[in-house]
Amino acid sequence: xxxxxxxxxxxxxxxGLLAMTxxxxxxxxxxxxxxxxxxxxxxxxxENYSGGMPPADSEPGRMLTLPIEDDGLHNLESVPSxxxxxxxxxxxxxxxxxxxxxxxxxxxxxxxxxxxxxxSDGFQDAxxxxxxxxxxxxxxxxxxxxxxxDLLIKLAPKNSPNRRLDxxxxxPEQPLLALFQRQLWLRVLGVEIGSACVALIGLFAxxxxxxxxxxxxxxxxxxxxxxxIVRNAKFFLLHxxxxxxxxxxxxxASLFWLIAALVTLSFRxxxxxxxxxxxxxxxxxxxxxxxxxASPPHAELTAAIGNGVLLPYSAVFLAxxxxxxxxxxxxxxxxxxxxxxxxxxxxxxxxxLQFGWLAAPAxxxxxxxxxxxxxxxxxxxxxxxxxxxxxxxxxxxxxxxxLRAREQELALRYTQMATLERDQATAxxxxxxxxxxxxxxxxxxISSLRLVEKHELSREQTAALLVEAMDEMxxxxxxxxxxxxxxxxxxxxxxxxxxxxxxxxGISLHWEIGETTGIGQLASHQVTxxxxxxxxxxxxxxxxxxxxxxxLSVSTSVERGVQVSxxxxxxxxxxxxxxxxxxxxxxxxxxxxxxxxxxxxSRPGETCIVxxxxxx
Amino acid sequence: xxxxxAVLEDDAVLRDRYVELVTSAPDMSLLWAVGSLTEARRAxxxxxxxxxxxxxxxxxxxxxxxxxQVKKQFPACEVMVVSVFGDEDNVVAAIAAGASGYLLxxxxxxxxxxxxxxxxxxxxPISPSIARILLxxxxxxxxxxxxxxxxxxxxxxxxxxxxxxxxxGFNFGEISRLLGISTNTVRTHIYRIYRKLSVHxxxxxxxxxxxxxxxxx
Numbered sequence: 001x002x003x004x005x006x007x008x009x010x011x012x013x014x015x016g017l018l019a020m021t022x023x024x025x026x027x028x029x030x031x032x033x034x035x036x037x038x039x040x041x042x043x044x045x046x047e048n049y050s051g052g053m054p055p056a057d058s059e060p061g062r063m064l065t066l067p068i069e070d071d072g073l074h075n076l077e078s079v080p081s082x083x084x085x086x087x088x089x090x091x092x093x094x095x096x097x098x099x100x101x102x103x104x105x106x107x108x109x110x111x112x113x114x115x116x117x118x119x120s121d122g123f124q125d126a127x128x129x130x131x132x133x134x135x136x137x138x139x140x141x142x143x144x145x146x147x148x149x150d151l152l153i154k155l156a157p158k159n160s161p162n163r164r165l166d167x168x169x170x171x172p173e174q175p176l177l178a179l180f181q182r183q184l185w186l187r188v189l190g191v192e193i194g195s196a197c198v199a200l201i202g203l204f205a206x207x208x209x210x211x212x213x214x215x216x217x218x219x220x221x222x223x224x225x226x227x228x229i230v231r232n233a234k235f236f237l238l239h240x241x242x243x244x245x246x247x248x249x250x251x252x253a254s255l256f257w258l259i260a261a262l263v264t265l266s267f268r269x270x271x272x273x274x275x276x277x278x279x280x281x282x283x284x285x286x287x288x289x290x291x292x293x294a295s296p297p298h299a300e301l302t303a304a305i306g307n308g309v310l311l312p313y314s315a316v317f318l319a320x321x322x323x324x325x326x327x328x329x330x331x332x333x334x335x336x337x338x339x340x341x342x343x344x345x346x347x348x349x350x351x352x353l354q355f356g357w358l359a360a361p362a363x364x365x366x367x368x369x370x371x372x373x374x375x376x377x378x379x380x381x382x383x384x385x386x387x388x389x390x391x392x393x394x395x396x397x398x399x400x401x402x403l404r405a406r407e408q409e410l411a412l413r414y415t416q417m418a419t420l421e422r423d424q425a426t427a428x429x430x431x432x433x434x435x436x437x438x439x440x441x442x443x444x445x446i447s448s449l450r451l452v453e454k455h456e457l458s459r460e461q462t463a464a465l466l467v468e469a470m471d472e473m474x475x476x477x478x479x480x481x482x483x484x485x486x487x488x489x490x491x492x493x494x495x496x497x498x499x500x501x502x503x504x505x506g507i508s509l510h511w512e513i514g515e516t517t518g519i520g521q522l523a524s525h526q527v528t529x530x531x532x533x534x535x536x537x538x539x540x541x542x543x544x545x546x547x548x549x550x551x552l553s554v555s556t557s558v559e560r561g562v563q564v565s566x567x568x569x570x571x572x573x574x575x576x577x578x579x580x581x582x583x584x585x586x587x588x589x590x591x592x593x594x595x596x597x598x599x600x601x602s603r604p605g606e607t608c609i610v611x612x613x614x615x616x
Numbered sequence: 617x618x619x620x621x622a623v624l625e626d627d628a629v630l631r632d633r634y635v636e637l638v639t640s641a642p643d644m645s646l647l648w649a650v651g652s653l654t655e656a657r658r659a660x661x662x663x664x665x666x667x668x669x670x671x672x673x674x675x676x677x678x679x680x681x682x683x684x685q686v687k688k689q690f691p692a693c694e695v696m697v698v699s700v701f702g703d704e705d706n707v708v709a710a711i712a713a714g715a716s717g718y719l720l721x722x723x724x725x726x727x728x729x730x731x732x733x734x735x736x737x738x739x740x741p742i743s744p745s746i747a748r749i750l751l752x753x754x755x756x757x758x759x760x761x762x763x764x765x766x767x768x769x770x771x772x773x774x775x776x777x778x779x780x781x782x783x784x785g786f787n788f789g790e791i792s793r794l795l796g797i798s799t800n801t802v803r804t805h806i807y808r809i810y811r812k813l814s815v816h817x818x819x820x821x822x823x824x825x826x827x828x829x830x831x832x833x
Contacts (some may be wrong), residue, residue: 010801107655474701474702477701477702478745481704483745488744488784488785489783492744492745492782493743493745494785495744496785499787500726511785511790513785514786591802
């Protein structure tokens with residue numbers, strides 16, 4: 001919707017622009033009409049004078065009416081064409097007069113009353129052709145006479161197909177000078193400045209294409225710019241380095257190349273490459289150029305034939321373009337359409353001008369239509385830039401969003417994993433504590449209960465059972481504390497608790513801690529297991545051994561791992577006997593649970609239990 | 617001369633047990649036994665105890681709150697925390713607040729009285745677990761320049777050595793033999809370690825202990 005409306009506005013703007021280019025012409029004709037003090041439209045062609053200035057009383061020549069186009073004027077390198085007319089002045093009119101000539105092609109020298117008042121730039125130079133330059137010269141008051149004044153115009157002696165003279169005005173300086181300046185601007189300076197702009201934009205496009213060969217549009221545009229400048233040079237270039245006829249031929253031929261390039265460019269802008277047609281157009285342009293070069297005398301005819309072929313083609317192309325642009329509905333499409341329409345209309349205008357179908361001496365318009373292509377390609381560049389930038393930003397934003405999402409996902413997963421690990425660790429730990437409570441305190445309480453139920457226990461015996469239960473509980477509590485994995489602290493706490501009881505049982509305890517490197521590697525259930533075995537050993541010794549000394553030693557070594565031994569000097573027991581020693585059975589069971597080697601040796605006076613754990 | 621013992625314990629069963637144990641001892645006499653901070657503050661007006669047994673979790677606050685008043689009124693009074701088994705962190709906090717020793721609520725009768733006597737004689741009890749906690753909290757001397765985050769006491773090399781041995785289960789007798797010093801010297805070291813823990817800010821001990829996350833009541 002938006003695109004269509006912007007296309008509509010470009011369409012409207014195009015119509016407005018066309019109207020504006022035509023309006024000044026209208027104005028100019030009016031200006032000329034009101035200005036003309038003397039609009040000299042009828043001139044004598046002095047056919048017989050091919051050399052020096054004809055005398056004032058020379059025989060009358062052939063009468064011609066402006067605008068003159070060829071009309072049998074001399075067309076030789078060495079022969080000028082003399083045109084004569086006259087104007088009458090009153091005495092009051094003699095000061096502040098000027099003469100203005102339009103389209104004095106290929107250059108002219110002006111004589112008033114047989115005195116030279118001015119000439120075209122490079123009038124005598126064969127390589128110079130100021131055909132498109134308007135001429136303006138002031139007329140010195142001393143030169144002018146009251147009454148009849150003679151005016152002689154000498155058209156340059158050059159071999160040029162453009163023998164023309166469009167208008168000759170004589171009048172007060174100021175309005176004529178303004179007219180001259182406007183015409184100079186429209187015909188020459190404007191074209192020069194426009195060509196400079198096109199050159200600059202074309203240079204950008206060319207460099208862009210050199211760096212990005214894939215973008216053929218910019219390469220084609222650069223080529224079009226070059227051709228357009230060559231073509232435009234015809235309108236403003238006074239001095240050429242090559243012969244004027246070859247220059248004219250090249251500028252004429254460049255038009256065909258330009259058309260081929262512009263059509264191709266249009267196809268590419270619309271993203272509808274038509275390779276065969278493109279090749280055909282360039283081929284046609286080459287053919288015409290070759291023919292024109294091969295036969296310079298027929299160059300004009302060849303160009304006319306080329307134009308004749310290209311005209312209907314342009315109509316077809318324009319129809320296709322319009323259809324395509326309406327379908328596309330993009331700003332770019334409409335801008336291109338505008339450029340093509342402007343080119344076609346101005347080309348038609350210029351043809352009519354060239355063939356004299358337009359009464360008014362209007363300037364050539366086609367050089368200006370290059371600017372519309374520049375706008376189109378400029379828009380294409382801006383559009384590309386904005387789109388690319390937006391895409392880039394979008395891509396960046398998307399990347400960032402993805403990155404954020406990924407980060408969040410990772411954080412979430414990490415949290416989940418951490419939670420899972422913690423839950424697992426907690427579950428394992430809870431499991432261990434529960435099992436430990438059942439195996440330790442629970443078992444102790446059940447066996448105590450059994451004993452209380454079965455026997456008549458004394459108060460002391462019951463208290464002893466409860467103390468044992470409390471001991472079990474303390475190991476369970478110790479094992480869940482941060483120091484629960486530290487075997488030495490666990491055994492130390494056990495000793496700290498039991499030593500008063502051992503002392504009252506008459507047992508002195510020797511504590512031997514050797515090399516303990518790597519003891520921290522034990523798992524906490526192993527530490528608890530070892531502690532329980534040691535406690536069991538102490539309890540058994542207190543109950544049954546009648547020992548007076550006990551020794552606990554802890555050491556680690558690479559070969560044997562952690563080794564804990566408990567020895568006493570009691571009466572000993574039969575290690576194979578099954579009938580006694582719930583304690584020993586319990587010790588074996590615990591050792592098996594924690595994967596410990598157990599070595600129990602006993603004889604009277606020497607009992608030793610060795611627990612070995614390979615933890616490293 | 618008998619030891620004047622005061623008891624601050626809100627659990628009636630435990631309190632009765634302490635009272636029974638104390639009154640049964642020929643060398644001790646019970647000064648008073650109360651169950652709340654308010655009562656304790658009032659009771660403190662009546663006279664100076666030699667040893668005060670304090671439970672930490674009281675209905676009207678923490679037992680630590682009485683420490684300041686006791687130390688101010690009776691600097692010679694030894695405060696003893698009565699704690700449950702496995703509550704070493706709170707014991708260390710109490711030591712930081714000025715307690716000289718601790719008793720476990722389930723300590724057997726003979727050990728209970730013996731610990732009180734030992735404390736009065738200048739021997740602070742220390743278990744391997746408490747030694748381990750003190751070691752992790754203390755700043756080692758060579759690195760004294762570096763401010764410790766925990767802000768614990770600086771330990772002399774010998775003190776640290778003794779704590780390491782305690783943490784390995786050695787008793788005072790063995791330590792004195794291993795280090796070639798007397799048992800009394802070992803006791804003095806432990807006593808000094810306890811004082812170091814509380815000396816730097818006795819008034820702020822409760823706050824300090826709370827900040828360290830040692831108190832959660």
